Amino acid sequence: GAVVSQHPSWVICKSGTSVKIECRSLDFQATTMFWYRQFPKQSLMLMATSNEGSKATYEQGVEKDKFLINHASLTLSTLTVTSAHPEDSSFYICSARPNYSNQPQHFGDGTRLSIL
Amino acid sequence: GESVGLHLPTLSVQEGDNSIINCAYSNSASDYFIWYKQESGKGPQFIIDIRSNMDKRQGQRVTVLLNKTVKHLSLQIAATQPGDSAVYFCAEPSGGTSYGKLTFGQGTILTVHP
Numbered sequence: 001g002a003v004v005s006q007h008p009s010w011v012i013c014k015s016g017t018s019v020k021i022e023c024r025s026l027d028f029q030a031t032t033m034f035w036y037r038q039f040p041k042q043s044l045m046l047m048a049t050s051n052e053g054s055k056a057t058y059e060q061g062v063e064k065d066k067f068l069i070n071h072a073s074l075t076l077s078t079l080t081v082t083s084a085h086p087e088d089s090s091f092y093i094c095s096a097r098p099n100y101s102n103q104p105q106h107f108g109d110g111t112r113l114s115i116l
Numbered sequence: 117g118e119s120v121g122l123h124l125p126t127l128s129v130q131e132g133d134n135s136i137i138n139c140a141y142s143n144s145a146s147d148y149f150i151w152y153k154q155e156s157g158k159g160p161q162f163i164i165d166i167r168s169n170m171d172k173r174q175g176q177r178v179t180v181l182l183n184k185t186v187k188h189l190s191l192q193i194a195a196t197q198p199g200d201s202a203v204y205f206c207a208e209p210s211g212g213t214s215y216g217k218l219t220f221g222q223g224t225i226l227t228v229h230p
Contacts, residue, residue, distance in 0.1 A: 004159075034217055041124050043205060044160070044220045093159050097215045104150055104215060107159030 003027055004096050006108035013084065014116055020080045021111045023094030029074035030096035034105060035067075038091040050077040050094075074099070084115045124203060126225040135193040137224045139206035144187060146208055150218070151180060151191045154203045163191070163204075193226075201228045 003026040011019055023033055031052045036044040048069055049057040056069035066088075068080040077096075081088050091112050095105035129135050141149070147168035152160035164175045166182050166189070173180050179192040193200055205223045209216035 006159075032215075041225075043124070043223045044218075046217055046219070049217055095159070095218075102215065104162050104165065104209070105218065107161070109158045112157070 002098060002103065002106045004094065004106045004108040006094055006111050008111060009109065010112045010114075012114045012116065015085050016083055017115075018080055018082045019084055019113060020078055021092055021094075021113075023077045023079070023096065023108055025075045025096040025098075025106075028096070028098045028101075030077075031074060031099055033071060033077040033094055033096045035069065035077075035079050036093045036095070038093060038110075040091075044093060047079075052077075081113065084113070086115045089113055089115045124223045124225050126227065128227045128229065129196050131196065131198060131228055131230050133196055135196045135200070135226055135228075137191045137193075137204045137226065139189050139191075139221045141187050141189070141206075141208065141221070143208075144184075146187075148209060149180075149182065149189055150207045150209065151178075152205045152207055152220075153200075154205065154223075156202070160205060160207075196226075196228050198228045198230055201226055 005024045007022045033050040035047045037047050038044045046059050047062045050069045050071040052071045052074055058064045071077040091110050093110040095107045097105050150165040151163040153163050154160045164178050164180050166173045166180045177194045182189045203223050203225050206221040207218045
């Protein structure tokens with residue numbers, strides 16, 4: 001149980017394109033999901049906290065207009081990288097916190113984004 | 117510690133050896149920590165956690181030690197296997213809850229040689 005699915009797992013696109021990444025909790029509901037970014041050989045850095053039915057909370061230094069987050073249901077959060085540029089190339093990972101549970105967050109398997 | 121653009125340290129061991137991975141933290145009020153394993157191209161997987169009212173916690177082949185005096189925790193893996201090769205992170209949830217937003221440590225790349 002407690003599976004988090006991310007889609008796509010890998011995307012390559014041209015500079016200037018907007019890219020949407022989905023994060024789904026498959027067998028549990030999650031009012032709160034998190035989005036992380038990880039550059040090669042580095043640690044995970046929290047970008048934002050996604051809250052179902054309300055605005056996301058962004059970490060300092062993360063541009064909210066660049067990284068649009070929508071959490072319209074209890075099982076789906078999306079991250080849209082708008083007008084992506086090569087410096088946005090990274091590994092984006094989401095996690096979801098099960099409602100009514102003290103379990104730690106469950107992570108998806110990440111999306112590798114490459115901007116040409 | 118927290119990672120700010122640093123590259124990960126590495127640990128190489130032979131199959132069957134014990135591995136020790138270290139993590140330092142700075143906030144003396146921190147009271148809950150989680151160890152994660154991240155295999156190549158995947159998201160982190162929960163390994164074990166520990167609260168500050170404990171010095172030691174054991175799981176299957178893994179032990180976490182917490183030294184609050186020097187603000188240090190370690191993950192010990194017994195009889196390391198090639199399948200243990202991965203990046204290991206300590207992480208601290210905000211607010212001392214098991215589900216708060218996570219701050220990840222620097223991470224260590226563990227390579228197990230057959």
